[in-house]
Amino acid sequence: MRRHAPAVHRLAASTVGPGAADDVVQEVFIAAHRGLKTFRGEAQFSTWLHRVTLNACAHALRRRTALPLDGLPEPAAPHSPARAGEQAQVRERLAQALATLSPEQREALTLREIAGLDYAEISAVTGAELGTVKSRIARGRAALRAWLTRAGVRADD
Incomplete structure (x- = not known):
């Protein structure tokens, strides 16, 4: 989880917005834990986890009516x-x-x-x-x- 959480969060934030990303990340790791037995090892684990993340993002977007306008991560440290x-x-x-x-x-x-x-x-x-x-x-x-x-x-x- 520690290794993949940052990438999962970035992908979720860019897809559903920073406000909903934490919830999606939580759903991703719950789904990954439950579905780990379905991982056949034919692809890299990170590839499988990206698919789980995209599915969770799609589910979150279906629950909403519009795409976020704040869908991209904030800059690390603005200059001014x-x-x-x-x-x-x-x-x-x-x-x-x-x-x-x-x-x-x-x-x-x-x-x-x-x-x-x-x-x-x-x-x-x-x-x-x-x-x-x-x-x-x-x-x-x-x-x-x-x-x-x-x-x-x-x-x-």
Whole structure:
């Protein structure tokens, strides 16, 4: 639990928002404990745990009516109050942009950019073919870039 909790929390916070992430993490480890007997060892334990986390996040999102606008983790230490406010606005816009993606694109991008999984691991977690994963990530990035450009977010923000 100590080894995997930070990654599980990051993934949950990016998916359901920081406010609900603690509850999701708790659900993940309860589900993992109960389901450990179903882990066959065909994939890495962390890959299986990411799938359990995504399932718990999906369950938490179904219980709510809308995606969070505060879905990204807070910066570790803002340099100034003005900069912190700017970062909060960018995070809010990014969360709004993520909400416009298909669930499959959002899942693949979150696993890649937030959880730091490689394409093969994402394929194993989602059950999608490697080419499909690459496609979802590329299309998701393009859609995010277009949405953020229309929203006035520049690369240097």
